[in-house]
Amino acid sequence: MTVSQRVTRSILRRRQAIAGVLIGASLSINLAACGNSSNTSQSGAGQKKDVEITLVGYAVPKAAHDVIIRKFAAKWQQEQNQKVTFKQTYGGSGSQPRAVIDGLPADIVHLAVGSDVDKLAQSSLVAKDWDKKLPNNAIVARSVVAIVTRPGNPKQIKSFADLARPDVKWVTANPKTSGGARWNFLALWNSAIKAGGNEAKAMELVTNAFKNVVVQPKDAREATDAFAKQGQGDALLNYENETIFAKERGQSLDYVVPDVNISIESPVAIVDKNVEKHGNREVVEAFARYMFAPESQAEFVKLGYRPAATVADPRFPQVKTLSTIADYGGWNTVQKKFFEDGGVYDKIEAGNK
Template sequence: MNIWGKLSNRGWRLKSWKSLLALFLVGVSLSSVMASCSNSNTSSSVAANKSDVELTLVSFAVTKAAHEAILPKFVQKWKQEKSQNVTFKTSYGGSGSQTRAVIDGLEADVVHLALASDTGKISQAGLIEPGWEKEFPNNSIVSKSVAVLVTRDGNPKGINNWNDLAQDGVGLITADPKTSGVARWNFLALWNYVIKTGGDEAKALDLVSKVYQNVPVLTKDAREATDVFLKQGQGDALINYENEIILAQQKGEKVNYVVPEVNISIDNPIAVVDQNVDKHKTREVAEAFVKYLYTDEAQQEFAKFGFRPVTESVAQNKEFSAKYPKVKNLGTVQDYGGWDKVQEKFFADGAIFDQIQAKTQR
């Protein structure tokens, strides 16, 4: 090939590379535009179509009946207002067990647990942003109750107050504080009784130790404790949520119970699981659902199923004010330094509850 042919080929190759480069740049530009259009279309499509959304609610066992009444109302309300279908996946169990499940990977969008320390553990695991208590009204307490003593028909053992549970020959059914938030409230109610009636911590430890000596078996949660007492006929007395016993009565169970005048306010928090709602892109509907739980409509449903209302407007309703008489001497977890201190003092590994258990023979 002559020199001109070589130069001609080089020129052609140079032009070809320039052409290819130009085509490449045009392709990149078009791809960017198409991607932008695609993203825009996708966003507008989602907004326009209002595709269905699924929320996972993880809650402690005794809220099941109330939530089953509340969830359809929210679904209907959201459909009317947003033209979007919401479905719920639900999980109910002991508060401690539910907490561990969420930390271990159960992708809850919303958690409604028995006590703030369980929610705090999920926050410490990085799933819920710090300051969650201030996200919703009433320090994010969405349901509450008190502890009651349930006895056999005619109350043959004469159990009317907390100290009666320490009598010889009394069999008490309660859940395990290691797995059940309700059980931690039960334990604190016993301790609170001694302190509120003028006793010191030594007397409180003595009473609580004697009471747990009378527990033949610790159930995993409040619902199982109720079944063991009412359905299996074990024990002379049961400590449980007031709402759980009211629900049992509504189901036709004949239940004898007293609400001790010295009691503990059992406060149950709600929280959005930030990491999961951001992953699922469900934050808007999750936050709307939690806010809905504070409405009079939702609080009335909680009250129908035995929970004391957290909103004053519902609490003052004649139906519910008669159903839930005020407790004369009502303690709170804040009286004992809050749940972090209570957990460390009573329920951490090797703490007071474990020490009592080590001395308890079953």
């Protein structure tokens, strides 16, 4: 073999060796890539993207919401393999719909009165038949109106009519901003009607009673603070559940539940327009339904709300005559008649100035 042939054969061997290395390296890279792709797919298998719910409510039931939210989030994570977080915003029920209409991105609302949800429906944020979308006509919690007094009830206040006595000063939130205050107003009005009076008698009673109001904060919690912490008034009108909740946590207070009363019904509703925008309908609807589940209802009862069913409970004195908002034509009628600009409440306030 000549020198030239030996050189040529040596070059060919080197080229074959280099080609073999390159092919091996290529195969290694491809296999590694396939392996990484497989690992990525497996690590994400079944795991859904995190989802967020914005809950907007009136101030009173927050303590129940906190527990219900925690339980729901754990249940949803376990059953759906998806993390759900919540944003919560609270305030007076009368002012919360305006905030949502103005852009607060609520997915679900829990408000003190149906008329506040109706405002959202009128703005096409909530379905017109929102009260048919959830169990129990969307009423998730019930209570009645209680009269909180000073220790020992020195003024011997026993009925709503006693609030019209000239020697009694009292506190309520403002019906323009507070759903609870609207219930307070209606409890007074209802007491006069159920005592056999006509609307003129009811107007007289409520007018005289509101002459004695010393302060009208924007929501029920601030009204409670004005009475309990600031010492204003001889009495406070508030939800029965608020008084039970406070008393069971060590606050010393006396209260009366008049046996002529009105059923306070607080609804929840899904804000459809925002849910569509956020793409979280499945979890929002599941949470809304969960609020009616027995474990959730138990949290409302712990907070002092009356059970949905008629259940004997020593914390809840019997109410002999219990009216409902339906007795007065429903919230659309009541809102327009009593609380819209120029309505009965405005006339009473103007007359008392």
